[in-house]
Amino acid sequence: MTYIFTYNLMNDKRRKKFSVRGMNVMIYFDYAATTPMSNEALKAYIEVAQKYYGNTNSLHDLGAQSEQLLEQCKGTLANLIGGEREGIYFTNGGSESNMLGIKLLLNQDNRKHIIISTAEHNSNHQITRFLELEGYKVSHIPFTRNGQIDIDFLKYEITNDTALVIVQHINGEIGTIQPINEVAEICKRHDIFLHVDCVQSFGKIDLKNISPVVDSLSVSSHKIYGPKGIGFLYTNHQPTTSLEQLILHGNTYDLPGIVSFTVAANEAIELMESEKKQLIELREAFIEQLEPIKEFITIYENKNQKQLPSIIGMAIEGIEGQWVMLECNRQGYAISTGSACDVKYNQTPNTLRALQEDEIKAKGFFRISFGRQTNMNQVKELGRFLVAMTLQYKGTVELNP
Incomplete structure (x- = not known):
């Protein structure tokens, strides 16, 4: 479904119309960037x-x-x-x-x-x-x-x-x-x-x-x-x-x-504990979906449980994060290649510099983040797509359009 918003703007005392054509409704996985109002x-x-x-x-x-x-x-x-x-x-x-x-x-x-x-x-x-x-x-x-x-x-x-x-x-x-x-x-x-x-x-x-x-x-x-x-x-x-x-x-x-x-x-405070439990389950399910390509992926996380479950920063060996983001976008999944402030100017994420990753590996970084409206089916669907995309890229299987 597409939609059109029409605004009346005043410029130099002349009324103009400004139209914005929206894209198809996407599945949102960029809650770390911003969230919809409740x-x-x-x-x-x-x-x-x-x-x-x-x-x-x-x-x-x-x-x-x-x-x-x-x-x-x-x-x-x-x-x-x-x-x-x-x-x-x-x-x-x-x-x-x-x-x-x-x-x-x-x-x-x-x-x-x-x-x-x-x-x-x-x-x-x-x-x-x-x-x-x-x-x-x-x-x-x-x-x-x-x-x-x-x-x-x-x-x-x-x-x-x-x-x-x-x-x-x-x-x-x-x-x-x-x-x-x-x-x-x-x-x-x-x-x-x-x-x-x-x-x-x-x-x-x-x-x-x-x-x-x-x-x-x-x-x-x-x-x-x-x-x-x-x-x-x-x-x-x-x-x-x-x-x-x-x-x-x-x-x-x-x-x-x-x-x-x-x-x-x-x-947010009232829902904090129940949402945390849900987000842990979503994170575990997503990572489980990636099992067929685990040899190719890096997940940047704290191994000692000092980790917010809703944010998954990762990379797929040999594939640029920008390409992954664009492929996900083409299929209707909104993900990110890092902080919106870095992405806009195509900068290496500050976190990858802090981790002292080399430039090639840093370019492979992308971020997936869950939120209040994310459900299990969406998470598993994204995981399956990333697996299929990776295997196709590696020349193992055909990816259906």
């Missing part, structure tokens, strides 16, 4: 947009009602991570949260050395590259073969000038869970700030043992079935300047988005 989150967005339209900064009753709702959302989200309401600052997403968290912590320290995982999201690497131009020294920490940061390397890189360590809680390309508590102990011992990117972990694993031991953490709504364009920074530090003024720049809070995000977050 029904409850969408309902909340519409209701708040219609009923709580007062500006939260206005002094009249409508503004006061909106402000009260805003504060309730802060309290709810803080409670979900085991934090304090005063530490929540709404942003336009994970990247802005990362930027603000890093700037906040560096503004409170005169030291000029930063340690960052090589596998970090590009938003963090972009920030540190800019900071290098301002005179900061940046050290990059590789991964072990288990997909976790090399703790010994981290300890080795610490100097008297180290101000900040930046670590992603869950890697967005292979789903490995980082030892945040161990990193936090090291940072505390050396009086170093710690910023943690929790964009992939919020709503999927409990953060209540993480928020008290870090100095700041970032979260995004669209990874947990909420709207795009909303996130928050949480910090245990009182800012020296008003973060809200820095974020808003005189603009108005997107209250419908914030409430919708909060509803989605509540849903």
Whole structure:
């Protein structure tokens, strides 16, 4: 089935029509990139947009009602991570949260050395590259073969000038869970700030043992079935300047988005354990389907159970990940070749660089990620297709169109 959306756009006071022709409905395996809004989150967005339209900064009753709702959302989200309401600052997403968290912590320290995982999201690497131009020294920490940061390397890189360590809680390309508590102990011992990117972990694993031991953490709504364009920074530090003024720049809070995000977050936490069980079953079934080609595949994962089950980062020997993605797309399966930020610019995934894979093997990487709407039949179907595709590529069987 195809569909056409028609929009009326205003440009130079002339009304134009802009048509977008959609593709056939696909089976979605890219939940690590983004998720569809849940029904409850969408309902909340519409209701708040219609009923709580007062500006939260206005002094009249409508503004006061909106402000009260805003504060309730802060309290709810803080409670979900085991934090304090005063530490929540709404942003336009994970990247802005990362930027603000890093700037906040560096503004409170005169030291000029930063340690960052090589596998970090590009938003963090972009920030540190800019900071290098301002005179900061940046050290990059590789991964072990288990997909976790090399703790010994981290300890080795610490100097008297180290101000900040930046670590992603869950890697967005292979789903490995980082030892945040161990990193936090090291940072505390050396009086170093710690910023943690929790964009992939919020709503999927409990953060209540993480928020008290870090100095700041970032979260995004669209990874947990909420709207795009909303996130928050949480910090245990009182800012020296008003973060809200820095974020808003005189603009108005997107209250419908914030409430919708909060509803989605509540849903995610309530469903966390049951979804985890389902996702483990889907992961096991998918890998079982790949048994006929196991000699050709590499699955990048943590062998010690420090693994988010919904993300499978893998490669098929001798086949480029881009080709696999295009073949899957042709057959109606939406997968990825890594973080959307890397894919757009055809860059080697940061995770593969952190794992120190050679360039040829890194080009074979692709990512499959499951979500709330993924079912067992879809997972097995994708697995069977990858097997048939691989055997055809290797010249073993014919692949039916």
